[in-house]
Every structure is written in C-alpha cells, then in structure tokens.
Amino acid sequence: MARIQAAASAGESLLVDSLLSNLMPRHHAVPSRPVRLRAHQEEALAAIVRGLTPRPGQLAPGGLRVTVQMATGTGKSYVGAFAAQRLAPRGVVLVVVPTLNLLTQMIGSWRVAGRSGEMRAVCSLVQDELPSGVLASTNGLVVGSWISEARKGRRPLTLFATYASVNAVAEACYYWPKTQGEVLAPLDLMVCDEAHRSSGSVEKRWTVVHDQAEIPAARRCYMTATPRIWAPPGKALKASAGREGAYQPLPEELAVSMDDVRVFGPQVFSMGLAEAVEKSLLAPFEVVVLELRDPRSDPGKAEVQPVPWGAGVGEAVDGSEDEVPAGQLAAMQAGLLKVAAERGLERTITFHNRTLEARYFSETLNQTAERLHGQDPEKYPEEVWAQWLSGEHGMEFREEVIGEFGLAEEDDGLAYRVISQCKILGEGVDIPNADSVLILGRGSMVDIVQAVGRALRIKPGEKKTASLIVPVFLRSGEKPGNILESDSYGPLVKVLTALRSHDERMVEALAVPQKSGQRTTGRSAEAAYAPGEGHGGSGVGAGGAGAGGAGAFTLPVRFESDPGDDVLALFIASRVLKSETQLWREAIGHVRNWYKEHGHLDVPYAVLVGEMGNYPLGRWLSDRRVENAAGELATWRMAQLDGFGMIWSVSDARFEAGLSWALVWAKDHGGSLAAPARASVGGYSIGTWLAELRAAAQVPDGEAGALAAGRRRLLEEIDPWWCPVWPVTWQRAYAAARSWWLESDGHVDWAQLPEATVFEGEQLGRWVQAQRAGHPGLEAEQQELLAAIGIDADPELVAAKAAAEAKPKVSQTDRFQQGITALRLFVEREQHAGVRRPHKEPLETITTGPGGEASVELVEFPLGVWLNNSKARRAKLTPDQLAQLAAHGIEWAVAAG
Structure with a gap:
C-alpha cells in the first residue's frame, strides 16, 4: 500500500507545491460558462473551496479532504466541476464514478460547466462509446504520460475513472518513477462521486481512492447523497465490526457509513431531501403501498400468465432461471396499472433483482393491460409502451430505449410508458421525465437506495408528485392496513429505511405520533430551527427538516386502507427505527441527570452528555421546543419536561436557533460575525438574521423593536464587534486579516504582503494597503484593532493617497x-x-x-x-x-x- 515511500520527501514537497500553487494569481483564459449555479450550489461550492484551501503554514501530508452531502438531483456534478475550476484551473483533476454510464454522463456535465483542457477516460470503453475528443486507456504508463505532459505544459487535465478502473491511476503513480525516473506530482484535486461506494474495508479494491501512498492528491472532495445507508432492524450488517483492516467498525444498523473524518474529511455542506423539496429543488414525492394478495396463498386472487418463451433461455444451464414468480408479477402489473390510471402517471421504472423477471414483466405487461382494458375501457389503456434493459444490452441500445421512454403520447399514441430493468439504471444516471418507480423491496439496501434515488430526480415545476410504489403481498386472512400485526410489510420497511439513508430526519419524523385530523403541509410560522433541528409534520405522513434544518416537507405514505397516523408512527418506530418510546426514556434519563447536577435545563445547544459523552442533550431539548411551538408535542411529555423547569419560549427558541448558527459561522470565520447579508450556513440565513439584529441594535432602548440587552450581551460574547459603527464589510476584511495573522503566529510583514493576496474570500492584499494608506481617516477604535495585529500607517502610501485625492x-x-x-x-x-x-x-x-x-x-x-x-x-x-x-x-x- 505504500509503493512510493522511497520518494516520500520529494512527494511531500510536491504536495505542498500543489496545495499552495493556486494561492498565486494566474492569468489564463477562462472558458465561457453557460451553467449558472443556484444558491444552494454556490453555498456548497464556497464550503468546498474553504475546506480545501490551506491556511498559512498548514501542512497536510495526507492531503486536504472534505465531504459534501447533496440530495439526489440537486446538481452535485456541476458543483464538483466548478470546484475544479476554482481550485485547480490549470491542474490535474481525477473524477471517480461508480459506472461507465455515469462516467460518460459526467464528462458531458463537466464540459457544460466550463471545465477546460484535455479530458481523458481511465476505463475500458472504446473510442466510439466516448464523447468526442476523449481518449481512453487503463494502461498505467499511458495514464502517467498524460499526467506528465499536462504538468510540463501547465495545461489543465481531467481524468475520469470508475472505482473499478481507478487502480490504473495508482499504477501510473507507481510505475512512472521506475520507468521514467520522474515522480509524478500529486493530483491537484480528486472528486469522488457517489462516494459512499468507497466506504468499507481497506481490503476492498475501491478504497484505493483514499490512500495517499497509492494515489497522491493535494485535495479530495467526496460527494454523495447518502453518506449513511441504514440496514433494516433485524437485518443489520454485523460482519464488519470485527473485520481486520476496516477503517471504522460500522454500528450494526449501518450498511454504509462515511462518518470517519480521517478518511472522508469533515462534512462541509449538507442538504437532505426534505430541504431540497422545501426549496423547490426537487418535486414532492409520496410512498404508495400496493397491498396485493399473494397468489401462492390465495391462488384465485391473481391470474397466472405463462412465461412467453421456452425452457433453456434463462441464465442457468439447468433452466432454473426460467422460473419466475409469474403470479406475483401479474398481480404487480395489475396494481401498477391501477395506480398509474388513478394518479395520472406517465413514466414508470420498475426495479428487479433478476434480468429474467425484468424481461418477463415487460414482455407480458400488455397482456395485463388488455385484460384490464376489457374490464374497464374508460379507465385503462388498451396498450402501453414497455421495454426492458439489462447489463447485456449495449450502450447504443440503452440510449435508444431511454430516448423512446421520454417520448410523449402525441409522438406514438401511447400515454403510459414502463421500463423494467435489472441493475442498469444506477446512481446519477439521468432518465427524462420518470415520475414513478416500482420497487420490489428485495435485494441489498444499496440497490434499494439507488432505486429510491431514481424516483426522486423528477424535476420541480411539472406540477406532479413523484411516486415510490411498493408492492406488498398479504397472506390469506391478512387485512390491508394491518401493518402492526403483519410481517408482509417487510418491503415497505426496506424502502422507508432506504429513504432514511437519503434523509434521516424526514423518516424519523414519521415516528412522532400526531394529533388526530391534523395535516401539516409546510413550515410552521412559529418554528425555529437550529443546526440539525427539524420540524415534524403530520397526517398520512410527516415531514422533517433535511440535514441543516431548513425543510418542512411532509412525506405522505398512502395505503389502500389508511391505518391511521398513530399506527403508522408506531410502525415506523418499531419496524424502521429503534423503539421511539425507548428513545424518549433514554433522553429523559439524561434530562434528569442534568437537572440533578445543575438545577436547571438551560443546556447549551452543543453540549454532549452520557457515559460516552456523545448524547446531544442540548440539541434534543431544542427539538422539543420546536415541536411544542408547532403544537406537536404530546401533553404528557410537555408535563414531564415542565417538572424539570423546561424553557418553552418560542421567541427565545428562535433566538437560540440563530445564536447556535452564529456560533457555527463564527467558528468557521475566525470568531467574527461580520457575515454578508446573503450568507447562509446549513441552509440557515445567518446573514439576514444578523442584519435584522444590527438594525434592532440601532433602535434606542425602550422603544419598540429595540434589541434586548441580554441578547446583545450574548452576541458580544461571540464577537464584541458584531455590530460596529463602521461598515460591516470593513469588519469582515479585518476578521480575515486577523485570521491570517493568528495562523502565522503573529509573524506577518504586512508591507511585503502581495497586493493580489486573497484569503477567505477577501482581497486581503488590497485591503491591507488601503488601511495603511487611509490610516489617518479611520476611527480610533479601528486604528486600535489594526495595531493589535501589527498594521499601521505607511507614510509613503498616506502621502500618495493625499496626492491622488488632490489631483x-x-x-x-x-x-x-x-x-x-x-x-x-x-x-x-x-x-x-x-x-x-x-x-x-x-x-x-x-x-x-x-x-x-x-x-x-x-x-x-x-x-x-x-x-x-x-x-x-x-x-x-x-x-x-x-x-x-x-x-x-x-x-x-x-x-x-
């Protein structure tokens, strides 16, 4: 694993050069950018650049690393491309994806986003299968020559590889010095898309992307929609807990986890599904449960159709693969066509574990359509468009089928279209206009998570709700809606667990019992969100904030026979999550211990308690304030907390939420609260919040709208200069200068700082010169602040400024x-x-x-x-x-x- 240790000292030097090279100004052509990032993408980009920009004197032998979580369909690809242009405009960038389909799609996305320079594919695709102008090879020496030539010519180079083929880059780093006598400089940036695929044991071949000895890189950016993939209770993966060489043993309820910051770096940006829907980045969606009769126990309930081909066509020589659950598939076909007719669906993707089932479902779908049309010609079409895809189909055929899938009724007279597929329409692959998926709930959690992600990519503005259709087969005697007593709802458990991987809080909010008849469709006017907090909805389903706490989307779960909100909540708590009552008892135990020790429940938001020091008591109490403000906290629970002196004020809770985010902002910005008016952190508009408080601080005490003295004091404890008498832009630049000075241990020769120096987004070099030139005109307190970090007047600059003003x-x-x-x-x-x-x-x-x-x-x-x-x-x-x-x-x- 350490092939280039012999060149370690040279490699470390090259790494430092690569990290610092982009701090110097460059004059080069920047290609036009037809893509314009949206606000959430700009926020993610800023977080990436900040996290992957070295501080003065900072050394990172393992390279800088960050993780970004963005809900599926919110534009991770463009953010990665813009980050490459910002961090390595003339550098060598490696983009790693899980599939060949996604590789070719990613090349197109990066080109559209304005990535310049040569693009090369490290994969098995032949020239005809690649975009124009892109060469491909998996030969390590060829890859090494690409990198070497780009370095010598100071030309940008972007390599695209799959996780299966990325070892060729490691081979280039290993063999090039041996054969050419030249150590390849570290990559300027590695972008790992769908990065959860690289989680797991170091023995797993794909984890080579993490290894600095194998593939040296100055920066790594891990991007995913699902940093955690949960395993259903009772089916959790336990094998990795004692596996030798595991990066981090996974808790038994996790199938995939990117929590190890040593490997994946800190998570610098997060946007969950609920937040994406709330911000109209994704269309709303619902879970539709098809409650079907199992033809094996109720043979008369579903018509069994014959397999439309003879024996021996299946994957197994003995013909065993020819056996498909024909009765179950026929029942699913009828249920799907019924849901499509009732909900006006136009395009559905069905996910299967076996190619044979996908083919059977597709080739017999019209038999079921004809039968239903005969029974009710007004409701059901006589014919539907149906095709199937598998890994055996070539790229050209796949593109042709996907193109036909995107046609409209006026093109061929068919109003409803269905693609049945087996493990081919995976992560990140764009398919036009799919408004629903049918998920069998079988197979691995990773596969089900991918299937769920496919349905969620429907674009907003189409006035449609995406449908996740989940068939369950009830045994003889079981009644629809009897979800607590029946074991037949296992597929629903798996799909909800998969949704939890996309947005934990959205699904966990379903476990909160709701008041009868209450429906929540949007953000509560009284809700206040702090980092990581959310707001539960109610009704058939409940919504929660996405990571970052900005969402209020309600997730509906539709049944043929509505079991009721409380029953659904108990089902989620007992079957999808840990027992909700058990969670409450655990939390109250921590509340009791805190109250006994401190005599109050004024618990700071960030406080962690418990034997392991990992229970977020402050955040838990803040969540309960939000629930109480929205009228969603049970009376008996409110009374139990009142027994410990709970603080319930909505106004205080809202201020607490803002103050919590202010602490987050200050931590990331050198203790300063001089945030721009449009600044946001974790989806929270911290800039607007601070601007409103600064305006309130100008109102005389005692008048309406004046800032309370206690709140002013709390803000001053974070930053004494949060509300200066001079422009906040000056204070923001000063904060950057102070951070530079602190990170340089106070040894800064400001007179020698290049004018072009940029730090933390501020034109630091120009600003310092302006202060040294305009020093006499500053407020006395400004002069004192500058003196504290060694910036004083420059007589020559002062004179030059005066002369210029006199001209x-x-x-x-x-x-x-x-x-x-x-x-x-x-x-x-x-x-x-x-x-x-x-x-x-x-x-x-x-x-x-x-x-x-x-x-x-x-x-x-x-x-x-x-x-x-x-x-x-x-x-x-x-x-x-x-x-x-x-x-x-x-x-x-x-x-x-």
Whole structure:
C-alpha cells in the first residue's frame, strides 16, 4: 500500500507545491460558462473551496479532504466541476464514478460547466462509446504520460475513472518513477462521486481512492447523497465490526457509513431531501403501498400468465432461471396499472433483482393491460409502451430505449410508458421525465437506495408528485392496513429505511405520533430551527427538516386502507427505527441527570452528555421546543419536561436557533460575525438574521423593536464587534486579516504582503494597503484593532493617497479619449480588437501640477474594463463616440451606430 515511500520527501514537497500553487494569481483564459449555479450550489461550492484551501503554514501530508452531502438531483456534478475550476484551473483533476454510464454522463456535465483542457477516460470503453475528443486507456504508463505532459505544459487535465478502473491511476503513480525516473506530482484535486461506494474495508479494491501512498492528491472532495445507508432492524450488517483492516467498525444498523473524518474529511455542506423539496429543488414525492394478495396463498386472487418463451433461455444451464414468480408479477402489473390510471402517471421504472423477471414483466405487461382494458375501457389503456434493459444490452441500445421512454403520447399514441430493468439504471444516471418507480423491496439496501434515488430526480415545476410504489403481498386472512400485526410489510420497511439513508430526519419524523385530523403541509410560522433541528409534520405522513434544518416537507405514505397516523408512527418506530418510546426514556434519563447536577435545563445547544459523552442533550431539548411551538408535542411529555423547569419560549427558541448558527459561522470565520447579508450556513440565513439584529441594535432602548440587552450581551460574547459603527464589510476584511495573522503566529510583514493576496474570500492584499494608506481617516477604535495585529500607517502610501485625492478629476470626455488612444495602441500592436477584460494598456498621460507645470506620467489604463463599461452604457454614447469605436474594429459599436 505504500509503493512510493522511497520518494516520500520529494512527494511531500510536491504536495505542498500543489496545495499552495493556486494561492498565486494566474492569468489564463477562462472558458465561457453557460451553467449558472443556484444558491444552494454556490453555498456548497464556497464550503468546498474553504475546506480545501490551506491556511498559512498548514501542512497536510495526507492531503486536504472534505465531504459534501447533496440530495439526489440537486446538481452535485456541476458543483464538483466548478470546484475544479476554482481550485485547480490549470491542474490535474481525477473524477471517480461508480459506472461507465455515469462516467460518460459526467464528462458531458463537466464540459457544460466550463471545465477546460484535455479530458481523458481511465476505463475500458472504446473510442466510439466516448464523447468526442476523449481518449481512453487503463494502461498505467499511458495514464502517467498524460499526467506528465499536462504538468510540463501547465495545461489543465481531467481524468475520469470508475472505482473499478481507478487502480490504473495508482499504477501510473507507481510505475512512472521506475520507468521514467520522474515522480509524478500529486493530483491537484480528486472528486469522488457517489462516494459512499468507497466506504468499507481497506481490503476492498475501491478504497484505493483514499490512500495517499497509492494515489497522491493535494485535495479530495467526496460527494454523495447518502453518506449513511441504514440496514433494516433485524437485518443489520454485523460482519464488519470485527473485520481486520476496516477503517471504522460500522454500528450494526449501518450498511454504509462515511462518518470517519480521517478518511472522508469533515462534512462541509449538507442538504437532505426534505430541504431540497422545501426549496423547490426537487418535486414532492409520496410512498404508495400496493397491498396485493399473494397468489401462492390465495391462488384465485391473481391470474397466472405463462412465461412467453421456452425452457433453456434463462441464465442457468439447468433452466432454473426460467422460473419466475409469474403470479406475483401479474398481480404487480395489475396494481401498477391501477395506480398509474388513478394518479395520472406517465413514466414508470420498475426495479428487479433478476434480468429474467425484468424481461418477463415487460414482455407480458400488455397482456395485463388488455385484460384490464376489457374490464374497464374508460379507465385503462388498451396498450402501453414497455421495454426492458439489462447489463447485456449495449450502450447504443440503452440510449435508444431511454430516448423512446421520454417520448410523449402525441409522438406514438401511447400515454403510459414502463421500463423494467435489472441493475442498469444506477446512481446519477439521468432518465427524462420518470415520475414513478416500482420497487420490489428485495435485494441489498444499496440497490434499494439507488432505486429510491431514481424516483426522486423528477424535476420541480411539472406540477406532479413523484411516486415510490411498493408492492406488498398479504397472506390469506391478512387485512390491508394491518401493518402492526403483519410481517408482509417487510418491503415497505426496506424502502422507508432506504429513504432514511437519503434523509434521516424526514423518516424519523414519521415516528412522532400526531394529533388526530391534523395535516401539516409546510413550515410552521412559529418554528425555529437550529443546526440539525427539524420540524415534524403530520397526517398520512410527516415531514422533517433535511440535514441543516431548513425543510418542512411532509412525506405522505398512502395505503389502500389508511391505518391511521398513530399506527403508522408506531410502525415506523418499531419496524424502521429503534423503539421511539425507548428513545424518549433514554433522553429523559439524561434530562434528569442534568437537572440533578445543575438545577436547571438551560443546556447549551452543543453540549454532549452520557457515559460516552456523545448524547446531544442540548440539541434534543431544542427539538422539543420546536415541536411544542408547532403544537406537536404530546401533553404528557410537555408535563414531564415542565417538572424539570423546561424553557418553552418560542421567541427565545428562535433566538437560540440563530445564536447556535452564529456560533457555527463564527467558528468557521475566525470568531467574527461580520457575515454578508446573503450568507447562509446549513441552509440557515445567518446573514439576514444578523442584519435584522444590527438594525434592532440601532433602535434606542425602550422603544419598540429595540434589541434586548441580554441578547446583545450574548452576541458580544461571540464577537464584541458584531455590530460596529463602521461598515460591516470593513469588519469582515479585518476578521480575515486577523485570521491570517493568528495562523502565522503573529509573524506577518504586512508591507511585503502581495497586493493580489486573497484569503477567505477577501482581497486581503488590497485591503491591507488601503488601511495603511487611509490610516489617518479611520476611527480610533479601528486604528486600535489594526495595531493589535501589527498594521499601521505607511507614510509613503498616506502621502500618495493625499496626492491622488488632490489631483483634478478627469472628465468623462477626457477619459473617453484616453480609452480611444489606448485602443488605437492595442489594435496597432495586436492587429485585432479582441481585448480581454483583464487587459491593461500602458498609456502616457499629461498631468498638471498645483503650480501649473505639466508632467508626463505612464499609467496602466484598464482597457478591457473600459470597453466593457462602454458597451454597457452604449445607449448614452454620442454618435461621434460610437463612430470612433467602430473605426477601431469594435463590432457592437458598429451595430449600435
């Protein structure tokens, strides 16, 4: 596992170079970006860049690592591509995905997102199967040559590999030094998509992506929708607990976990399903339970149709694979067509564990459709579009089938379409317009989680609700809706457990008993959310906040015979989760212990208690405040907490929530609360919250809307300068300068700091120069703050600033003529007028001193910016000015004139 230890010292040096290289300014062409990130993607991107940018003096021998959780269908691919452009615009980037289908799709997404440079595939695909211009190889020396040539030419290179083929990159890192005598520099960035697939034992081949000795990388970004995949109670995976070489033994209820920060780094951004639905990033969805009669125990309930092909066609030589549960499949077909007719479904994907079942389901579906049409021609169509896919089908055929699946009724007269597939439409693969899936609830939890993720990718704005259709087969004598006594609802348990992997709180909220008849369809006006908190809904299903606490989506679970909210809650608690009553008893035990020791329940949000020091008592109490504010906490539970002096104020709870997020923000920003107005953290609008409090702080004490002294004190305990008399933008830049100074152990020569230095999103170099030049005009307290970190006035800069302010201002007419002169010089030299925005043209200008004496001064005229500004205000330019621009080859001036 440590093939390049002989080159360790050289490798560490290269790693540091790779990490720091992007701190220096670069002048290179940036491709146009037709994709514009949405707000949640911008927040995720900022978190990635912050987490993967080294602090001054920081060394990370294992490379910097972060994890990002984004709900399926919310644009992880684009975020990864933009992160690569931000962190490694001229570097070598490796993108790892689980399947070949996703690999080709990812190449297209990164191109659309504006990733420049060469793209190469490390996989088994042949040239005809790859996007144009992409070469492929799994030969380690070929891969090594790609990396080496890109490094020497300082050209961006993006490698796309599957987890199964990524070992070729490790071989390149190992064999290239041996054969070429050259150690390959670490990758600038590795992006692991669907990163939960790399979780598990180090003996698992795919975990090579984590190993810095095998594949050195300056940065790793792990992206997934499901950092945890839960196993149903009673079926949990226990084998890994004692497995030698496991990164971290998994709790028995987890099948997959990315909790180990040593491997996956900290989770810097999280957005669950409920939050994505609440923010209209995903369409709402529901679980529809098909309660069918098992034809094996009730043979007369479902018509058994013959297998439409002869023996010997199946996968097994002895013909055993020809045996399909024909009666069950026929019952599922009838149930699916009934649900499709009642809910107006148009496109369904059915997930099967065996290719034979997928083929059978597809090729006999129209027999069932004809039978139902004969019984009720008004309700059921006579014919539906049906196809099946498996791994045996080639890429071209798959694309053809998926294309036909996306057609509309007016194209071929068929209103309903069904694709039956076996392990081919996996993670991240885009299929147009699927509005439902049918999940059998058999197979591994990883497979079921993938199937659930497929249905959730329906886009919002289509005025549809995605349906997760779950067939269950009731035995003889069992009644629909009898979910507590029947064992036949196991498939529903698996699907709800899979949904829990996508969003824990959304499913866990289903276990909270609701008041009879109450329905929650959106955010409660009284709810206040703190980090990790949520708000439970009610009705047929209940909703919860996604990770980050910003969602209030209600998850409906539909039955043929509604069992009732309380029964569903008990079913979720006892069959999907640990017993909810047991959880309450455990929490009350911690409450009692805290009260006995402290005499109150004023528990800070972040406090952890218990023998292991891992029970989040503060967060649990905050959750109960939110439930009480929304009227969702049982009376007896409220009374039990009142016995310990529970604090219930909704206003206080809301302020507590904001204060908790303020602590999170301050921790990530050097103790400062100088957040921009649009800033958010974990989905919480911390910038807006702070701006409102700053406005309240300006209201005189005693007047309506004034900030309470106690709240002001709590904010000042976090940051004494949270509400300065000077602009908050100044305070934000100061916080960045202070962080730089602290992380440099107070040894900073501010005079030597390059003007182009950028740190924590602030133009630190320019800001420091401005403070040293404008020092006399600052408030006394600002000067004291600067002095505390060693920034003082620079006499030369102060004098230069004063001289510049004393200069007569250049009129707009003179400024335009300066621009024309600079443009003429550029065109004469370059023989074209294609001026890039950053370009500055050397230009001699004549200035007049105080005594009337003239002098010639050489300046860098911002020609590119001037042309951009002139284009923006071309409607205000005179015909003569437009003519001068047109005469020098400016095309937009010709059109405007």
